[in-house]
Amino acid sequence: MTPAPPPSAAATAERREVDExxxxxxxxxxxxxxxxxxxxxxxxxxxxxxxxxxxxxxxxxxxxxxxxxxxxxxxxxxxxxxxxxxxxxxxxxxxxxxxxxxxxxxxxxxxxxxxxxxxxxxxxxxxxxxxxxxxxxxxxxxxxxxxxxxxxxxxxxxxxxxxxxxxxxxxxxxxxxxxxxxxxxxxxxxxxxxxxxxxxxxxxxxxxxxxxxxxxxxxxxxxxxxxxxxxxxxxxxxxxxxxxxxxxxxxxxxxxxxxxxxxxxxxxxxxxxxxxxxxxxxxxxxxxxxxxxxxxxxxxxxxxxxxxxxxxxxxxxxxxxxxxxxxxxxxxxxxxxxxxxxxxxxxxxxxxxxxxxxxxxxxxxxxRERRMSSNPVANGGLVRRDLRMPDFRDYAVDVPEPGQTTGEATRRTGEWMAEIMRRNPETFRLFGPDEVNSNRLGAVFEVTDRQWNAVTQEGDDHLAPNGRVMEMLSEHQCQGWLEGYLLSGRHGVFTSYEAFIHIVDSMFNQHAKWLEESQHLSWRAPVASLNYLLSSHVWRQDHNGFSHQDPGFIDLVVNKKANVVRVYLPFDTNTLLSTMDHCLRSTDYVNVVVAGKQPTANWLTMDEAVAHCTRGIGIFDWAGTEVEGRIPTSSSPAPATSRRSRRSPPPRSSASGCPSSRSASSTWSI
CATH class of the missing domain: 3.40.50.970 (Thiamin diphosphate (ThDP)-binding fold, Pyr/PP domains)
Structure with a gap:
């Protein structure tokens, strides 16, 4: 492929001059x-x-x-x-x-x-x-x-x-x-x-x-x-x-x-x-x-x-x-x-x-709307349409007993995300710096390709001029593309490694400020949330080592107001599916989801995961022994009887660790 030539000079020479x-x-x-x-x-x-x-x-x-x-x-x-x-x-x-x-x-x-x-x-x-x-x-x-x-x-x-x-x-x-x-x-x-x-x-x-x-x-x-x-x-x-x-x-x-x-x-x-x-x-x-x-x-x-x-x-x-x-x-x-x-x-x-x-x-x-200052695209919430979402429960993994089965949480989520792409071919994209496959989200390539309009060669993997996956080895570029996509009324996810998302720290700051100010403007309609899915996290960098270990992005995020940011720490496949469904339905937030891509134990059934995610924090009696005088032990989470709307995040709570080592666990930290 070579760049197409511009029109010839003759094609544009007879152009009328503007009048007085x-x-x-x-x-x-x-x-x-x-x-x-x-x-x-x-x-x-x-x-x-x-x-x-x-x-x-x-x-x-x-x-x-x-x-x-x-x-x-x-x-x-x-x-x-x-x-x-x-x-x-x-x-x-x-x-x-x-x-x-x-x-x-x-x-x-x-x-x-x-x-x-x-x-x-x-x-x-x-x-x-x-x-x-x-x-x-x-x-x-x-x-x-x-x-x-x-x-x-x-x-x-x-x-x-x-x-x-x-x-x-x-x-x-x-x-x-x-x-x-x-x-x-x-x-x-x-x-x-x-x-x-x-x-x-x-x-x-x-x-x-x-x-x-x-x-x-x-x-x-x-x-x-x-x-x-x-x-x-x-x-x-x-x-x-x-x-x-x-x-x-x-x-x-x-x-x-x-x-x-x-x-x-x-x-x-x-x-x-x-x-x-x-x-x-x-x-x-x-x-x-x-x-x-x-x-x-x-x-x-x-x-x-x-x-x-x-x-x-x-x-x-x-x-x-x-x-x-x-x-x-x-x-x-x-x-x-x-x-x-x-x-x-x-x-x-x-x-x-x-x-x-x-x-x-x-x-x-x-x-009217031909004015650049009143084009609906520049007030993206006016043209935003809710995503046509597959039921995340259909992608649940079987958990007969806590920890009895294992799975790669992001791989299953990739299968669910592929169906989102299939149902929303013009309003949803996945952005990342050459890490979609690495982060186990490759199932999306069963539905779409990587968008690419440069030269292609035999052996290239899923490249097409009109793909839905945007990959370029620049976190700045991926975040900037996604911000423009969201602010003009569409939806998306930015997936990256936890240690390297720091590259866009200041961009996150600016977007959070934009959302904070926009919430005070009645004429700015809500836009889809900016969703980070951070894998390759600090706790499972066995082969990459210290260079790939840095959980500090969360420290930056939680400095922002709770009406703008949310941090989620789903610990298995079903909690990740429930969390991502919630995030993609939310508006006017920055949602940071940190999840593992490596094979890990599955702890909760889907009903238990939904109940736990709705509460935001829970105590699992099978995960540890409580010390007398501390919080009483409770049974495993039961299905919620009055579930909050998944369109708005839950109230603030605090993270308290991994269910495999402590009896208290949280899906989101704020």
Missing amino acids: QTVAALDAWWRAANYLSVGQIYLLGNALLREPLRAEHIKPRLLGHWGTTPGLNFLYGHLNRVIGERDTSAIFIAGPGHGGPGVVACTYLEGTYSEIYGDIDRTAAGVQRLMRQFSFPGGIPSHAAPQTPGSIHEGGELGYALSHAYGAAFDNPDLVVAAVVGDGEAETGPLATSWHSNKFLDPVTDGVVLPILHLNGWKIANPTVLARIPEEELLSLMRGYGHTPHLFSADADEPHDSVHRRFAGVLDAVFDEIADIKRRAAEGSLEGRPAWPMIVFRTPKGWTGPKEVDGQPTEGTWRSHQVPLVNARDTEEHTRLLEEWLRSYRPEELFDDDGALVPLVTALAPK
């Missing part, structure tokens, strides 16, 4: 988004500059990131034009999520923000509240957080924009995910790895990810690597990743109408290529893996901001990364510079006397 009215609308959007973004960083009052700017109008503490924001606003407005003209379903992922003021501004311009937050309406008072709340006590974060409509990617921790984007695109054939990759973010290991996601995309059954590498040249104080290598080297790198790169460079002094026309042409060429690839794939005439287009978007850092502050160049330098005018409240000179900056966007042309946006600003905004 469209250019005017694009520029009005960009100016309005930039104005609102600067206002969010700086303004406490006088939101529409209806009077001269004074110190008391400026926030006492200035927080936020300006440098990347104008580029994000520019891209958002231009994508809206394409969405409207082509009736495209799309979502926007801001890899530099610290450009939060821009994403918030764009969702306000689309109208979605006011629909969700009624007090942030399209009046002068609403604009004031929009600006005041940003990075302010009792307000909103400075990133593209769960509070931001249309966001499935917070961006506070860099590196996962493409992984999240591809996760959302899997099994969404009509979706385009515009994923902006910051050039600082591009230096992270997870992001560098995630360029390879295009080898796992099926052009027929999956959607499209459009990577946009935003090169503005600087991080906080240092230049970025990809902005400082020769252009041909950069383009060769993108081609080597399997993309067709489209280069766009803007100069700070170029007239804005010219910039808009040129980029509109680039974007039309890109979407023509996407349409051509999707058409050929649907017709069956696409040969090999397509070289999907991507955009190298080179713009000045802090574009349209102050060119110079205190005698130092600012626009196009690292000085515009965060707050270019740090003394705007404290010095008359900076106050005047801020007012000049804000007035450069001509707000009197963007807002009417009542503070409402003039029609030109929103002329290109898509309607």
Whole structure:
């Protein structure tokens, strides 16, 4: 297999140029988004500059990131034009999520923000509240957080924009995910790895990810690597990743109408290529893996901001990364510079006397669910469907007496999971770093294959362009894919070795924070839980030894709030089946299940396992002798008479060990 060639130049040469009215609308959007973004960083009052700017109008503490924001606003407005003209379903992922003021501004311009937050309406008072709340006590974060409509990617921790984007695109054939990759973010290991996601995309059954590498040249104080290598080297790198790169460079002094026309042409060429690839794939005439287009978007850092502050160049330098005018409240000179900056966007042309946006600003905004900020995919709980679940009891192992039979718990669970895949061919996937077989879940390959759209060779094992098993030797990638898949409304399991799951510690933290914040937002519908199935655990690493022994992931997890995390320690086949059934039915949790894959004794019948899992803790009189004065011995667990709903986890309890050595046992630890 070789990458399919892009359409010929002749196929896209006769493309109409955008007209004057469209250019005017694009520029009005960009100016309005930039104005609102600067206002969010700086303004406490006088939101529409209806009077001269004074110190008391400026926030006492200035927080936020300006440098990347104008580029994000520019891209958002231009994508809206394409969405409207082509009736495209799309979502926007801001890899530099610290450009939060821009994403918030764009969702306000689309109208979605006011629909969700009624007090942030399209009046002068609403604009004031929009600006005041940003990075302010009792307000909103400075990133593209769960509070931001249309966001499935917070961006506070860099590196996962493409992984999240591809996760959302899997099994969404009509979706385009515009994923902006910051050039600082591009230096992270997870992001560098995630360029390879295009080898796992099926052009027929999956959607499209459009990577946009935003090169503005600087991080906080240092230049970025990809902005400082020769252009041909950069383009060769993108081609080597399997993309067709489209280069766009803007100069700070170029007239804005010219910039808009040129980029509109680039974007039309890109979407023509996407349409051509999707058409050929649907017709069956696409040969090999397509070289999907991507955009190298080179713009000045802090574009349209102050060119110079205190005698130092600012626009196009690292000085515009965060707050270019740090003394705007404290010095008359900076106050005047801020007012000049804000007035450069001509707000009197963007807002009417009542503070409402003039029609030109929103002329290109898509309607209803075509808006990227209100696409249901970006509020995945709205499109989530419950899994069609086989009865886990049908997979029970026989336990005539405790410990009389043995089995591999995860192998049996793999058989049950295979049936889940059979019944849910578009909404359930299994993710793992090349360990599905190792973790004894190989039965799933009786139903599906590993998704793979790179070169295949004779002797390969279960590779296909449209498989349901996602394996790549990168825990970051697997977790990022799964998070994007879950946040766009689907279900999945991440299986890995217990000792190596630490690689995604910080990703777990970020996702747990996302769920915690989302639970406070009535408009965000619950999403399926993120389920870890960790095998090869610390107690059974006979052959790998110390390098594969580390139960510490649990320590990290239990530091989070109980309304977000659960840890489960099923000790045999039937308790694992009961536990996993429960986890796959739950929502808005991170469930960590640690289970053995090696042959071990089976202790409980299925009825006993269900009763025990429902309680969360139990005492087995056959497993030990209680000391007088301690908890009284009880009989083996009996079937529960009033079982809690399996859709919500049980209350907190504590782990107390293995039933083979102590009489008290627990399936979950919190």
